[in-house]
Amino acid sequence: DTGVSQDPRHKITKRGQNVTFRCDPISEHNRLYWYRQTLGQGPEFLTYFQNEAQLEKSRLLSDRFSAERPKGSFSTLEIQRTEQGDSAMYLCASTVSGANVLTFGAGSRLTVL
């Protein structure tokens, strides 16, 4: 197992464009989390899935953001009509239900010009 994989690692886009990030969790992990981290700040929770069900969403997850985990394995995070304020590192993490340890991926860095 290679841990949590995220793709792409870096994305530069123009304001107004749509972007999609993919996360492949550790295979036996049924919970998958998305966090956002801006420069000099700690990660902030966006949403999490248990299997394919999205169980919680943060207020940070505006209508322009949508996340899916269609088969309970990989997940995608899409940002529509990107804004400069969306520039951040988007981190994915996974764990098993009942465990308190999150294993993070290396993140996908988004720059919106």
Place this chain on the structure above:
Amino acid sequence: QQQVKQSPQSLIVQKGGISIINCAYENTAFDYFPWYQQFPGKGPALLIAIRPDVSEKKEGRFTISFNKSAKQFSLHIMDSQPGDSATYFCAAWGRTGANNLFFGTGTRLTVIP
């Protein structure tokens, strides 16, 4: 509202010295307190963690001290090494309610040779 408050924001320590990072929380529903270490361009990685029924936990050069009544906990890095230079985040996991990890704002540690 910041669920977990962390200080200092940055810390410079001589090689061989002790690095101390402090955190405080308000929510008594938190029942698991991990520390994460993050290197530039990488996702956070679990360093050490503690439950509130324990006052201290030591793993190698890293020690967590926990004061349940004061709702404070701290990370001590003994014999700090240049390779310890990274950003450290304290975090707290809720027992009920939000099933996610709340992070502090981070401490950027620089260990000078």
